[in-house]
Amino acid sequence: MPLDHDDRAREAVATELRRRGVTPRQLAIQGGLSVDTVNDFLNGVRWPRSGSLGKIEAFLGWPPGRLDRLGAGEDLSGDIDAPGEPADSPASGVLLDIDPEVFSDLDPSERAEAVAAAKLTYLERAREIRRSRGAL
Template sequence: MAQTKNQQRAAQAVAAWMAQHEWNNTQLVAQANADPGTIGDFLNGKRWPKIGTQGRIEKALGWAPGTLRSIAMGGPAPELVTAVGGRHEDGEQHDDALRFRRPAGLTDEQWHEIKDKVRGIIEWQIELTLRER
């Protein structure tokens, strides 16, 4: 049975996570211990995986249990990896590829608080290093 619009959003969230982490279907199949046809059909919008497969996909991605079902019910998708970038002396914007992976089980508030703290520590360390030059 074809997926609903929100189920397609869930599949797109998984595909976006895979793209961000440079995973292919084979890697997801291996990490989730899932059937390749099931994963392919899920990502292509052809069918919705059974609850056990959903749980294995969530675990493989580091998402909280029930995340796919939540998205399929209209809830938000997990945030993708955040990169900290900045302008260099040449004036060009660069992605310095400092990435954060959101662990399962954190509330949005906890996640934002952690990222803000880490970003502050990194900025402090950069300033300290620049002063030592």
């Protein structure tokens, strides 16, 4: 019996955790999530909120939106946005045009955090739009 789309996303996370030798509890603790959130996701009880999805993707080094794309049924088997690839690469589909002067006073790690937050905000808004259309 084929997996439904949400199951494909859960299986992708579970497979990656096994590959890395990481337990769901370690993902939760190190990724800043509740253990219940991770377990409920992996066991198919409920789909995480946008912020939690972003934390799972960040922990795995996946570009923002990868779990939504899997959940929407996209075939990412040959995806060039492989784990660990920077999410701001042209292959990720969205480039955020941010004036570098806005971040000129930040050190590189602070700048990376601010850009990641901007991407997460973009994704959260896209998810809200899809929900309002009944797409998710």
